[in-house]
Amino acid sequence: xxxxxxxxxxxxxxxxxxxxxxxxxxxxxxxxxxxxxxxxxxxxxxxxxxxxxxxxxxxxxxxxxxxxxxxxxxxxxxxxxxxxxxxxxxxxxxxxxxxxxxxxxxxxxxxxxxxxxxxxxxxxxxxxxxxxxxxxxxxxxxxxxxxxxxxxxxxxxxxxxxxxxxxxxxxxxxxxxxxxxxxxxxxxxxxxxxxxxxxxxxxxxxxxxxxxxxxxxxxxxxxxxxxxxxxxxxxxxxxxxxxxxxxxxxxxxxxxxxxxxxxxxxxxxxxxxxxxxxxxxxxxxxxxxxxxxxxxxxxxxxxxxxxxxxxxxxxxx
Numbered sequence: 001x002x003x004x005x006x007x008x009x010x011x012x013x014x015x016x017x018x019x020x021x022x023x024x025x026x027x028x029x030x031x032x033x034x035x036x037x038x039x040x041x042x043x044x045x046x047x048x049x050x051x052x053x054x055x056x057x058x059x060x061x062x063x064x065x066x067x068x069x070x071x072x073x074x075x076x077x078x079x080x081x082x083x084x085x086x087x088x089x090x091x092x093x094x095x096x097x098x099x100x101x102x103x104x105x106x107x108x109x110x111x112x113x114x115x116x117x118x119x120x121x122x123x124x125x126x127x128x129x130x131x132x133x134x135x136x137x138x139x140x141x142x143x144x145x146x147x148x149x150x151x152x153x154x155x156x157x158x159x160x161x162x163x164x165x166x167x168x169x170x171x172x173x174x175x176x177x178x179x180x181x182x183x184x185x186x187x188x189x190x191x192x193x194x195x196x197x198x199x200x201x202x203x204x205x206x207x208x209x210x211x212x213x214x215x216x217x218x219x220x221x222x223x224x225x226x227x228x229x230x231x232x233x234x235x236x237x238x239x240x241x242x243x244x245x246x247x248x249x250x251x252x253x254x255x256x257x258x259x260x261x262x263x264x265x266x267x268x269x270x271x272x273x274x275x276x277x278x279x280x281x282x283x284x285x286x287x288x289x290x291x292x293x294x295x296x297x298x299x300x301x302x303x304x305x306x307x308x309x310x311x312x313x314x315x316x317x
Contacts, residue, residue: 010035010057010107018057018081018109019117020127027117036108040100042250043231046083049095053086053111055128061104064246066097067139072242074138075249085132087114093132094139099231101250196271196285199225201297208232208239210297211273211281212248218271218285223251244273244281258317262287262310265317275316284317 012028023031038056040046044066046056056063063076073096076082085093118125197217201210202225209228216223232239232247239247245255258268265272266287276282276296285301286293292309295301 010059014057014079015109017079018055019124020131021121021124023117023121031109031113034110034113036110038106038108040104040106042100042102042104042227044097044099046098047095048083048085048093048097051083051086053089053115055081055083055087055109055114056098057081057107057109059105059107062101062249063104063106064099064101064250065135066099066246068095070243071240072246073135075246081131082135084128085136087111087118087128088132091129091132093136096135096139099246099250102252196283196293196295196301198295198301199297200300204298205239207297208244208273208281209247211283211295212244212251214283214295214297215248215253215271215273216251221251239281241275259315260317261315262292262306262313268317272317275314277312278314 010032015028015031016022037059058076058078058080060078063080063082065073065076065082067073082098085091118128197214199210199213199217201207206225206229209225209232212228212232213223213225228247228251229239231250232243248255258265258272260268265284270287271283271285274282274284274294280296280298282297283295284292285295291303291305293301293303294309
């Protein structure tokens with residue numbers, strides 16, 4: 001499932017934050033001594049239902065927590081933790097699983113270390129129980145909402161946009177991972193028509209995965225559609241927008257929900273994945289004064305007039 005690997009060492013402050021309590025120096029040293037450092041492979045690697053008691057702390061990368069239906073509950077960044085519910089086997093918490101992004105590194109505090117601390121310090125027990133309850137309540141709320149910049153609350157499952165990940169100049173590895181785009185970004189009044197990356201869907205349910213493969217190729221990176229399909233939890237009905245968003249973030253992209261008019265879309269950085277005809281995904285590559293250039297994974301590259309585009313576009317990207 002996971003491999004032991006060099007991972008940034010935990011600090012006393014991180015342990016305090018995770019446990020919600022300041023331990024003695026001796027207790028801190030014991031935690032550090034028994035901590036396991038892990039590097040899971042990309043994809044689902046942990047399930048609460050059959051997990052050993054213990055807490056996982058994200059030290060590098062991101063973890064997506066998924067409910068029993070494979071839908072995204074939340075995304076954890078460095079410093080966050082999960083697994084608290086495994087310390088309370090007598091409570092009926094809803095099961096969930098964890099999916100690793102690229103370059104994820106974790107520190108694992110085993111139950112053998114934590115349970116004596118919970119028994120000794122009631123404050124730790126109460127804090128960890130509250131953390132577990134909070135995650136459980138997120139699952140019971142159903143579909144989360146994402147606030148749009150206009151103030152309008154939009155269902156997260158209806159909207160998703162993919163953009164080039166931020167690259168820090170000082171990290172050579174990041175530059176290598178996401179090089180400059182193979183095509184220039186399309187702008188509103190760009191007049192030169194060019195061919196953009198295209199990848200045909202292999203089945204009727206592959207449109208989302210194929211669209212994400214095209215966006216990745218635009219930025220100079222090749223990903224297997226099978227890998228994207230697996231990460232996005234594609235089934236015979238296709239990928240949910242949550243699954244597609246999680247897949248995009250897992251391979252290094254940032255995602256941001258947007259509902260916009262065509263004029264507003266023209267001001268966004270392209271390409272973007274657009275929701276199409278209520279049941280399909282396409283890639284918007286360029287918007288010119290007279291047409292919209294898209295790549296439909298079921299058809300190919302198309303040049304649509306504004307009315308033709310608006311007739312099929314749901315307004316979500």
